[in-house]
Amino acid sequence: xxxxxxxxxxxxxxxxxxxxxxxxxxxxxxxxxxxxxxxxxxxxxxxxxxxxxxxxxxxxxxxxxxxxxxxxxxxxxxxxxxxxxxxxxxxxxxxxxxxxxxxxxxxxxxxxxxxxxxxxxxxxxxxxxxxxxxxxxxxxxxxxxxxxxxxxxxxxxxxxxxxxxxxxxxxxxxxxxxxxxxxxxxxxxxxxxxxxxxxxxxxxxxxxxxxxxxxxxxxxxxxxxxxxxxxxxxxxxxxxxxxxxxxxxxxxxxxxxxxxxxxxxxxxxxxxxxxxxxxxxxxxxxxxxxxxxxxxxxxxxxxxxxxxxxxxxxxxxxxxxxxxxxxxx
Numbered sequence: 001x002x003x004x005x006x007x008x009x010x011x012x013x014x015x016x017x018x019x020x021x022x023x024x025x026x027x028x029x030x031x032x033x034x035x036x037x038x039x040x041x042x043x044x045x046x047x048x049x050x051x052x053x054x055x056x057x058x059x060x061x062x063x064x065x066x067x068x069x070x071x072x073x074x075x076x077x078x079x080x081x082x083x084x085x086x087x088x089x090x091x092x093x094x095x096x097x098x099x100x101x102x103x104x105x106x107x108x109x110x111x112x113x114x115x116x117x118x119x120x121x122x123x124x125x126x127x128x129x130x131x132x133x134x135x136x137x138x139x140x141x142x143x144x145x146x147x148x149x150x151x152x153x154x155x156x157x158x159x160x161x162x163x164x165x166x167x168x169x170x171x172x173x174x175x176x177x178x179x180x181x182x183x184x185x186x187x188x189x190x191x192x193x194x195x196x197x198x199x200x201x202x203x204x205x206x207x208x209x210x211x212x213x214x215x216x217x218x219x220x221x222x223x224x225x226x227x228x229x230x231x232x233x234x235x236x237x238x239x240x241x242x243x244x245x246x247x248x249x250x251x252x253x254x255x256x257x258x259x260x261x262x263x264x265x266x267x268x269x270x271x272x273x274x275x276x277x278x279x280x281x282x283x284x285x286x287x288x289x290x291x292x293x294x295x296x297x298x299x300x301x302x303x304x305x306x307x308x309x310x311x312x313x314x315x316x317x318x319x320x321x322x323x324x325x326x327x328x329x
Contacts, residue, residue, distance in 0.1 A: 046127050053123035060115045068108035106167050106192055156193070158210035163192035166209060172217050177289055179216035180207055222262055223291040224283050227298045228271060229306065231278040232314045240280060240311055241267055247305035248282055251298055260290040265298075277314030 128138065165171075167190070172178045176187045178197070185199035195212070197205040227248075231240055248265040251257060263285040271281035282302070286294045307313075 042130050045130050049123050049126050049130070053119050057116055057119045060119070061112050064108050064111045064115065068104040068111070103167055103170065103173060103190070106163070106190070110164060110167075110192065155208075155210060159193040159208050162209035162212065163190075163195075166190065166195075166212075167192075171215055172219075175289075176217055176219040178218065180212050181214060183207055184216075218291070219288040221288060223286050223288045225286050225291040225294040225298065227282045227284075227295055227302060229280045229282070229299070229302050230276065230314050231280060231306075232312055233277060235278065235311050237270060237278065237280070239309075240306065241269060243305055243309045243311075244280060244282060244302055247302050248284070248298060251301045252284060252294075257294055257297055260287050260294055262286055 172187055172195075173190055174187055178184065178187055180195070180197070183197050183199065183205035185197040185203075185205060187195065188198050188204070189196045191209075193209060195207045195209060197207060199205065229240075229244060231237065245265070245267040248267070252261045252265055261284055265282055265284040268281045268283060271279040273279070282298070284294060284298065303313075
């Protein structure tokens with residue numbers, strides 16, 4: 001029996017510095033000492049890997065929250081967004097805070113998801129390495145599965161990537177008035193996959209980011225209020241131009257419009273000649289998002305100024321042609 005016992009003796013027992021020898025000195029069990037690496041050492045290493053991954057993920061998420069969270073007082077940019085370009089117009093007021101909050105929250109969510117994937121992915125590979133598994137076939141299989149999922153969900157991936165670029169570039173945000181082709185209106189929320197718009201009729205539009213090929217933003221930098229004023233064919237165009245220019249200057253310098261007007265109005269003259277009459281055009285550079293209010297106010301005052309100056313409106317616009325009388329049988 002001694003040779004047999006001698007033959008089954010684990011070699012690690014001969015080295016007192018090994019964990020195997022220490023386990024044998026405590027338990028006096030050769031099988032337990034020989035299996036100590038699998039029963040104790042590897043589980044402890046795997047547990048340490050998982051604990052470290054969890055702690056690192058927790059710290060990274062807290063760091064991301066810290067640099068992407070708006071301060072409780074004020075609407076200053078989070079430190080993560082300061083290097084990025086921001087196109088939020090100042091006239092949006094309180095909507096700027098909501099715009100920044102959503103932008104910071106979405107970018108923070110992307111960063112946290114990427115950090116979780118990388119940290120836990122690395123921990124998973126280290127655990128497989130501790131178990132002695134060959135990682136080559138597993139990585140190859142994962143790559144094939146990833147390609148298959150990518151082809152199957154390419155629209156979803158396209159939406160997410162488009163959403164990330166729109167967030168980083170700040171193409172539009174909460175409070176902007178945009179035209180994305182099929183829908184136009186005021187942006188209510190911007191996500192990684194869906195942008196929500198509300199048009200002037202109150203209809204809510206959900207637009208997939210991947211389907212947005214072009215964006216017309218009416219709320220960045222400045223806007224131009226365009227006012228077309230109709231005249232009859234017999235009207236004195238030169239005198240009407242003078243009257244309109246004076247009325248527009250007086251209106252834009254008034255208390256109701258001066259805060260929204262950036263430059264003096266520009267009288268462009270005759271824009272078009274239609275069967276109903278002549279169109280005169282006037283433009284004013286205004287704050288973004290205020291062009292429609294300025295247009296409505298100017299149009300009312302300009303028409304009143306023309307009427308006060310004695311100009312008659314084109315009859316074709318105010319009084320449509322009457323239908324011919326029915327023939328008597």
